[in-house]
Amino acid sequence: MEVMNISRVTKTFSTGRQVLDDVSFSLEKGQCVGIIGESGCGKSTLARCLLQLEKIDSGEISLNGQLLQDLSAKELKPFRQQIQAVFQNPSASLNPKLKIRDSLMDPYLQFGSQKEMQHFSYTSNEQYVHQLLQAVELPACLADRYPHELSGGQQQRAAICRAISIEPDVVIMDEPTSSLDVLSQASLLKLLETLRQQFSLSYVFISHDLAAVASLSQHLLVMKEGRMIDAFPTEELFSPRRHSYTKELVSMY
Ligand SMILES: Nc1ncnc2c1ncn2[C@@H]1O[C@H](COP(=O)(O)OP(=O)(O)OP(=O)(O)O)[C@@H](O)[C@H]1O
Known part of the structure; x- marks a missing residue:
């Protein structure tokens, strides 16, 4: 069952810079979609758009069949409990x-x-x-x-x-393990996998760390300069059919 659908999303900042260009993917219940790409490719902007913290220019973002981008803050409130976020820095979620x-x-x-x-x-x-x-x-x-x-x-x-x-149905995670040492990263990834299975959670897992993303995700999306340039089931990461940029990312590991 599809919980989230992202269709042809574009986003340009007031500086005139287009950060997301025609981004589409869907998320199934209980699954993890991993989004990988180098620094500055638009991953965090995408996370913020999915969470309705940024307005998109065009395209559609729906959660459990409801289009989100045109809802007012009040209309969004019931959906805020269905979609939660974890950011790189825990202080973004925990009030000191x-x-x-x-x-x-x-x-x-x-x-x-x-x-x-x-x-x-x-x-x-x-x-x-x-x-x-x-x-x-x-x-x-x-x-x-x-x-x-x-x-x-x-x-x-x-x-x-x-x-x-x-x-929540969906947890958007933007570099959740990046601030941690290697051992803490490994144990956090294990915990996230346990929680996904235990609570049928659906994750969007965003990171520049291919190994972390691949370990948790059933599907991988590769972003470059705001575009999704490759999308595939994780077991096909090493397939010769991968985009040359994906192969380049793989070769760095
Ligand atoms: N509020 C903003 N106004 C203008 N430009 C922005 C804004 N937020 C991000 N950008 C620009 O958009 C581009 C994408 O940034 P974003 O943070 O989404 O990338 P990222 O892939 O998450 O990078 P990183 O892995 O380094 O966090 C960058 O060039 C950034 O400078």
Whole structure:
């Protein structure tokens, strides 16, 4: 089942620079689409457009069959609980002034009480936060700490925890492992895979790290200068039919 569809999206900034040019792809429920490309090719802009944090010039972005780009902020609100984000820097998701428990409770207080949850249950804040931390393999004692009292890996787990706390359909991840050391990256990728399977999450995983993207994704899209120049199932990454630029990226690993 398709959860998200992106069709012929273009985006030009006020500087006159066209950053996205005719970008199309779809995301199936429970699957991960990986988007790879070098710095400046438009990956983060695409993530921001998918999240409706940037307006697109033309094309269509739909979530569960609903076109998003023409909705007002008020009309978008019900869709905000279906699509969540994880960014490279966990501080984009975790308020430094809030204890982890309060950051984790925030999406539920905004949206969760209106939504039937399949995997988490709410009887008290304490019990709900405990379940959330357990899902991302963090000890319950971290609930009472502030973000700066966690390691980088723990902060990113808490950011992921917040993103999945109201069981969204789609999680857009922009370089979620890039700020971490190699060991923390590997364990975070393993956790993301477990969560995808456990909660039937659909991911858009954006990174310049081909190995990370390929390890998590069922489908890969290659971006260059704002365009999708190659798209294929991950098992065909090494096929001789790949675009010359994809082969170049592969040869760098
Ligand atoms: N708000 C903005 N106004 C004008 N230009 C922008 C804006 N945001 C991004 N750009 C430009 O758009 C291009 C694509 O940027 P973007 O951040 O989407 O690339 P990226 O592929 O995510 O790069 P990186 O991997 O380095 O984060 C860059 O040339 C950037 O300078």
